[in-house]
Amino acid sequence: MGYMCDFCGEQRSMVYCRSDAACLCLSCDRNVHSANALSKRHSRTLVCERCNAQPASVRCSDERVSLCQNCDWSGHDGKNSTTTSHHKRQTINCYSGCPSSAELSSIWSFCMDLNISSAEESACEQGMGLMTIDEDGTGEKSGVQKINVEQPETSSAAQGMDHSSVPENSSMAKELGVCEDDFNGNLISDEVDLALENYEELFGSAFNSSRYLFEHGGIGSLFEKDEAHEVLSTFFFYLRLVSLKLRMIFFCDPYALLCVFSIQGSMQQPALSNNASADSFMTCRTEPIICYSSKPAHSNISFSGITGESNAGDFQDCGASSMKQLSREPQPWCHPTAQDIIASSHATTRNNAVMRYKEKKKARKFDKRVRYVSRKERADVRRRVKGRFVKSGEAYDYDPMSPTRSY
């Protein structure tokens, strides 16, 4: 059921948030993305009206539907249809911030039925006025940011990304043995706003070092026990929202990961062994929190794209190459057991899609398949010269009906 909002599950989803990898209704989009300055920076666009699972990139004015790239290709492929390939299409722009219905209408120039109550709108516009995104350290206030959808991942400047944090993170990555290319390739995206230094915003406390946290009892040590639960609830709320990309950030700072796990371990007793199987690891590639093997030398971990069965649909690095570096040395961290927190609906749908894909791939047959038996029967009795068909009545050197050659 991909039509419903991933957050409330009640309203029809209309927008797709790339940062959250979630389909949201307009109300939840406003609620979720007006929560703080970080979420306001999330790049959103319309959800594909055909697959209801991917961000729409074009609007077909002839069919009056918003389509993702895949559905656009499949629906407007000239080979499939000569009529649909000539449809007029226009690029759909992404937006960030908390736009009003009027602003959304201007972003999406085509007509939309934007059912936003005036109360919501006013509240949101109020929040929008408070919204401040620091661009290039100038502290310049910005409201709705219209982002070209064509290269949303690289248009960091348009999204007010603070590049000043990059060298710092890169050096951290080097220190941890993380390939800088991976770091840049995976993390310098529209999700940079979720880098670890922003934990201060999440927790309202200044952390000098995640290593410090680990060595001093983790995040929980910073709070009184009764406060900890509330703070953790807030944290896991954000964790659910940024599940996919947050995981990638954790790759760069395993100590932060340990902090989360150590607190979580005190709340829930993990029953997993340290010998994480390859399956569990691969499964966790699609889950917000990664399962690590503490014995990488003996594990059967294989990386898609490195050990064989790789394909475009299956291979999503998602920082695995970074983790490959990390896993070279035994790490002392334990396994997460927060399925109830991390089992967001989009992760489930993605898992289902991956399973469907794998089953389909397994069922694929590459042997020659005869589509027209009658033609095969005809070809089986046809006479030939050097394997080529000859006209009936002409000389031949091979007759399938006769075991002997004619000459």
Next chain:
DNA sequence: AGCGGCATAAGAGCCACAGGCAGCA
């Protein structure tokens, strides 16, 4: 390490023609 020769594997193309299919009257 680089090169040429050889063996092997894989794939493309050829052939005639029945049948599918779209267009038209």
Next chain:
DNA sequence: ATTGCTGCCTGTGGCTCTTATGCCG
């Protein structure tokens, strides 16, 4: 709306030829 005709296109298997790959000296 249905039927019949016409012309174009597809697909069928065995063989040959070309290209790619690996091995050896």
